[in-house]
Structures are given as C-alpha cells and as structure tokens.
Amino acid sequence: MHANxxxxxxxxxxxxxxxxxxxxxxxxxxxxxxxFPSAVPLGDRRVAFVRSEVTDWIQARIDAARSLRAAA
Known part of the structure; x- marks a missing residue:
C-alpha cells in the first residue's frame, strides 16, 4: 500500500x-x-478499526466538549 x-x-x-x-x-x-466505531474483524480473535473513523470519533468528543464550554 502506498502512503498517498x-x-x-x-x-x-x-x-x-x-x-x-x-x-x-x-x-x-x-x-x-x-x-465507538465498529471494529473490522480480521480473524477469529483479531479486530481492527478504520483510523479515520477513530479520528472522527475523537474530533466529535473535542467538539462536544468545546460546545459545552462555550454554552457555560
């Protein structure tokens, strides 16, 4: 896989x-x-996550925290 x-x-x-x-x-x-984002099954006991879904989840937590802070 190429990085770009x-x-x-x-x-x-x-x-x-x-x-x-x-x-x-x-x-x-x-x-x-x-x-939390769904896991992608890779084998019997192995899962992984799509990196962009995890980073989107993180950003949503940040946005929610900032929104609460701005409303206070």
Missing amino acids: DNSPTLVSLNDAARMTSLSRTMVNRYRAEGR
Whole structure:
C-alpha cells in the first residue's frame, strides 16, 4: 500500500486505545454500547478499526466538549 492512496488504514485495538487515551476495556465497553466505531474483524480473535473513523470519533468528543464550554 502506498502512503498517498485513498484506501482506509486500519489500526489495532491497542492503537485505538492509545489514540483515544482510553483503556482497551473502555474501548470494548464503548463498542458494546454502540458508542465507538465498529471494529473490522480480521480473524477469529483479531479486530481492527478504520483510523479515520477513530479520528472522527475523537474530533466529535473535542467538539462536544468545546460546545459545552462555550454554552457555560
């Protein structure tokens, strides 16, 4: 894969946890509650996440926090 193509990039559960500053347990809990991007199954016990969906989720949290702060 070339760095400049438009294909989605996958990140591991560990990477998604690092990106969000959440524990793996919290990422999995949020997934189960439908509060985190869906995982892409890669094998029997392996999943990954689409990097852009995780970064969009992070940005949505930032926007929500700023919106609350601005309303106060």
